[in-house]
Structures are given as structure tokens and as C-alpha cells.
Amino acid sequence: MTDKLSRIVLDRLRAINWTDDSGAFNHPHSRALLMREYLRRAALWAKAYDAEPSWPFFDIAGHIDAEITISAHIADELEELLEELAPASLRTTCRGAVRWAALREARNDLPTELPDPYEPLLAMYERGGGYYIEEYLDLNGVMIPLRDVESNASAPAVLTLAPATLDALDAEGEMTYYARISDGYPRHSPRGIVRRRVDDDRTYDEAFTRNLRWEPTEYLRLYDLGHNDIDHVRITEIEAAAFIEALAKKLVGSP
Structure with missing residues (x-):
């Protein structure tokens, strides 16, 4: 076994500016989406390996294979990085992500129907650092409820983690998304999407x-005035992300 994959994850963790609050405030919506997706994926793995009591911030690799290890120099560098990070659960997930990479390299029999558990969390860390746990999960700019294993496991999946798509979800204010629909353009494949963004009492x-x-x-103003025949329906942020991703692939191709 090599330490190639665990080294890649460690290098990603080392590149993060954990004290960059501005990064978190610039990416509140995408960070919330990524945290929700991590909670969903972690819940699926917890259910698959009877690890529900350890959910949500836990070492998934250790529940799959208690014998999995990382090389001594990787472990030493990781602990040096984690020394001043908080909370403790954040340090647990960083260790878990590195150990998960080692497990992937050591085993080829992992369930293929379950998604990579740590990738959304790593992407969230890269977009503004960590989190704090109070009454809610505080992501430095947005707070989300933790809920329980079952509700997270049954949550809708985020189908893309592409940085450009995540960037398109980030803006100041509260946002409501709509899909423009008509004959031949159903909700899952609309003519286009619009959003209403409210920030500082301005729309x-x-x-x-x-x-x-x-x-x-x-479009929305004209529709409200009765001057637009194209209908629309409210959609989720996840559905908006799927449209953005599909349009980008159509226009510029897959990355």
C-alpha cells in the first residue's frame, strides 16, 4: 500500500486557510449545501455499518476496517496541522478523511453504491474553513440544523460538487429559485431558471x-402583472444547481 491518496488529502487540508472568515461569508449558500450533503452521505455510511451512535462527525474508515493505518510521517504531519484546530469533531473529520483515503487505496471491495463520504466536507472546508457546534451547526455566515440520522439519510442528494456550480449559488441575501416550465419543458428540464434575491430589504x-x-x-415582475405566458414553479437549491451544471456541460462540455 502506498500513501498517495492520503497525501493528496493531507495536502488539501494543509492548503486551507482555517482562519479566513471572509471566505466563509463569501460562500454561505454553497457551504450549507455541502455540509448537508456530507451529513446525508455520512448517515448512509453510518446506517450501512451500524455506526449511527458515532454520526455525524466520525472516522468512517475505522468502522469499516479497524486495522487500517496511515504511514507515520503522514500521521505526524496531520497531527501538527490539527493541533490548533477546533472543535474536536473537526479534527476527527480531518483524520477521518485522511484515513478514508488510505482505506480506498488498501481495499477494492468498498460498496460502490455509496458515495465518497468526505468529499463534500473537504470542499466545504476549502470554501471558508470549518464550523462550530452550538444549538445549530454554525458555518460562519450561515447556520443549519443537525437533525438526526434518518432524516439526513433520506434527504435529496446533491448531484454536483463542481466549483463553478457552487459559485453560482453564492450571493448575498435570501434566495428563492423558480423553474420556467411549459409544454416540453417540465420541472426537471425547464426552459430556464430564475431567482428572487432579497438583501437589505431590496429585491x-x-x-x-x-x-x-x-x-x-x-420575468417575475411581468408575470405578476399578467404580461408573461410562460409559467414557473418554485424549485429547490439542489434543483437549481442541477440545471446550472447541465447548462454548463451543454455549452462548454464536461470538465
Whole structure:
């Protein structure tokens, strides 16, 4: 067994600016989405290996194979990195992600139907550091409820972790997304999507265009006035992300 994959994860952790609060405040919506996806994936692995009491921030590799280890120099570098990080559960997930990489390299019999548990969490850390646990999960800019294993395991899956798609979800204010639908353009494959963003008591209506960015639109205002025949339906942030990803692939191809 080599330490190639665990080294890659360790290098990603070392590259994170754990004290960059501005990064967290610039990416509140995508960080919340990524944390929810981690909680969902971790719940699936916890259920698969009877590890529900250890959920949500735990060493998944240790529950699958108690004998899994990482090389001494990787372990030493990891502990040096984690020395001043808090809370303790954050340190647990960083160790877990490195050990998960070692497990992937050592075993080829892991369940293929279960998604990589730590990738959403690593992506969240890379977009603004860690979190704090109070009454809610505090992600430095947004707070989300923890809930329980079952509700997280049954939550909708986030189908893309592409940085450009995640960037498109981040903006100041509260956002509501809508899909423009008509004959031949159902909710799962709409004509387009728009969002209403409210920030500091000001409302901004924006459409995601073929320029792969949000641009001002009069669609919602005209619809409310009865001047637009194209209907719309409210959709989730996850559905909006799926449309953005599909449009990007259609216009510029897969990365």
C-alpha cells in the first residue's frame, strides 16, 4: 500500500486557510449545501455499518476496517496541522478523511453504491474553513440544523460538487429559485431558471443565462402583472444547481 491518496488529502487540508472568515461569508449558500450533503452521505455510511451512535462527525474508515493505518510521517504531519484546530469533531473529520483515503487505496471491495463520504466536507472546508457546534451547526455566515440520522439519510442528494456550480449559488441575501416550465419543458428540464434575491430589504430578480451567470430579469415582475405566458414553479437549491451544471456541460462540455 502506498500513501498517495492520503497525501493528496493531507495536502488539501494543509492548503486551507482555517482562519479566513471572509471566505466563509463569501460562500454561505454553497457551504450549507455541502455540509448537508456530507451529513446525508455520512448517515448512509453510518446506517450501512451500524455506526449511527458515532454520526455525524466520525472516522468512517475505522468502522469499516479497524486495522487500517496511515504511514507515520503522514500521521505526524496531520497531527501538527490539527493541533490548533477546533472543535474536536473537526479534527476527527480531518483524520477521518485522511484515513478514508488510505482505506480506498488498501481495499477494492468498498460498496460502490455509496458515495465518497468526505468529499463534500473537504470542499466545504476549502470554501471558508470549518464550523462550530452550538444549538445549530454554525458555518460562519450561515447556520443549519443537525437533525438526526434518518432524516439526513433520506434527504435529496446533491448531484454536483463542481466549483463553478457552487459559485453560482453564492450571493448575498435570501434566495428563492423558480423553474420556467411549459409544454416540453417540465420541472426537471425547464426552459430556464430564475431567482428572487432579497438583501437589505431590496429585491433582485435574476435569470441564469447562457453566459453562465446571473443577470437581471423582468420575468417575475411581468408575470405578476399578467404580461408573461410562460409559467414557473418554485424549485429547490439542489434543483437549481442541477440545471446550472447541465447548462454548463451543454455549452462548454464536461470538465
